[in-house]
Amino acid sequence: GAGVSQSPSNKVTEKGKDVELRCDPISGHTALYWYRQSLGQGLEFLIYFQGNSAPDKSGLPSDRFSAERTGGSVSTLTIQRTQQEDSAVYLCASSPSVNGQPQHFGDGTRLSIL
């Protein structure tokens, strides 16, 4: 497709379960970002991938969160042993380069932890 695609669009799971969120960036975009958006809050940076460089994981809130990007394209964000405070919308964005380019966002995965 032409835009950033995220799946699933909605995910409801029980506390303590692991979840995996997927992001398909725009083809050819070398930079990929994950953000978390809690209700009524601004976007919170989680992790950033740029080409083959080591990812910037400085925004991950705990060691329960991890992400990988295979082949420089698709990325998955994994949350282990989910907690209720993990409930939020998880947004993925990609851009063709880092400097000055706007990020193109997917529509997010709305995660609800029961």
Add this chain to the structure above:
Amino acid sequence: KNQVEQSPQSLIILEGKNCTLQCNYTVSPFSNLRWYKQDTGRGPVSLTIMTFSENTKSNGRYTATLDADTKQSSLHITASQLSDSASYICVVSRETSYDKVIFGPGTSLSVIP
């Protein structure tokens, strides 16, 4: 501390009216400032991007201004339409850290008939 603040938090205007949204930032060193529009249930979409040397940039009925001296930006919406109802987010990038941007909390705009 690098921060981005927006005002008002929410705004309701009548269709056809103009409005101006404000963004103040303390991010340094500054690289660029972007305004995004986020419809409910959708991801943000870029409206404008402005660098240090740019004072005004327009995108249709949206006009953004930037005063790098006072570290303020505004987004002016002309002749509002119902479809303008959304959250408008101001985003600032640091010169030394292009890859990490700082998001404002957004202004929620409701345009009513």
